[in-house]
Amino acid sequence: MAAITTKAIVFSAIKYGDTSLIVKCFTLEEGVKTYMIKGVLKAKKGKLKAAYFQPLTQLLLTANHNNKGTLNSIREAQVSYLYETIHTSVIKQTIVLFIAEILSSIIQEEEKNESLFNYIETSLIWLDTHNSIANFHLLFLLNLSRYLGFYPDTSNQHGTAFNLLEGNFTLSTHEKSTVIGENFLLFKRLLGTNFDAIHTISFNKTERQIVLKIIIQYFELHLEGFKKPKSLDVLETVFS
Structure with a gap:
């Protein structure tokens, strides 16, 4: 061997x-x-x-x-x-436990995936070396969907709603699994953002929870067997 x-x-x-x-x-x-x-x-x-x-x-x-x-x-x-801040910050530690739980449940393949590995690695180093991290987990999950093959299709810029099942912007606002109104605008603010611009997005506690729930629902619809993470409650408590 x-x-x-x-x-x-x-x-x-x-x-x-x-x-x-x-x-x-x-x-x-x-x-x-x-x-x-x-x-x-x-x-x-x-x-x-x-x-x-x-x-x-x-x-x-x-x-x-x-x-x-x-x-x-x-x-x-x-x-x-060697992480310098992740183990000393309660918020960062909580984010890490939350992300670890999600990654462990959705990544199962025993095959090389260099781009996914590099994304996780560089994201964690970013988390360790920055302070404006309140929305990190939102952006981490949303951008993770790119490597899993279901990142939102943002080509229809005139869409006034987001269809979670189809993964695209739409004009029809009455269908099931569609994000509309204020929630749609919150979700849209995150799309196309990278970590270095994350401090420009200011969500309050309630808005952050809304966006996270949308992303979790999006994952549930696109990943078979994906369950809402147990550590979600802890995360919400830390950010409250």
């Missing part, structure tokens, strides 16, 4: 027994992989530390990938980008 060295982003870590973790990572080279890391919770020494496997930690792994649907193992790991 040949070892592979790859960048990886931790999606989740579940305790297994008293001392071990089952860790799900999104790797640059081979997509989603799940690892059994034995004894890591009691190890004082050793190459692997439990702290490496916090949600969305960026790692450089040397791992054995057996590709038989069984758990893989990690030989070595080191943090490839």
Whole structure:
């Protein structure tokens, strides 16, 4: 079994027994992989530390990938980008847990997806190095839809509503799953924005919740089996 060295982003870590973790990572080279890391919770020494496997930690792994649907193992790991503010900010920490939960539920493929990996990686570094981050999760999810193949079609600029099912602007405002009126205008403000312009969008608490609910509904309609994240309530509490 040949070892592979790859960048990886931790999606989740579940305790297994008293001392071990089952860790799900999104790797640059081979997509989603799940690892059994034995004894890591009691190890004082050793190459692997439990702290490496916090949600969305960026790692450089040397791992054995057996590709038989069984758990893989990690030989070595080191943090490839050390967050400076994410672990000290309650708001950033909450955003990270929320995003990790969503990514873990929707990204399942065991195949390389370099552009998606790079998007997640650079977005997290942006989050770590900026302060105006109240709308980060909204833009992160909306732009994530581009890599999942259902980013809104904004070509019909005259549309006065947004059809969540079709993913486009429309003039018919009475159909089911259509965002209209004030909510449509709020949602539209986010479209076409990048992270560096995010501070120009000022949503209040209520507006932010409205836009997030629209995006979650959009994901539910376009991703089979997508469930509303459990961490949504925590996120709303932190921003209230």
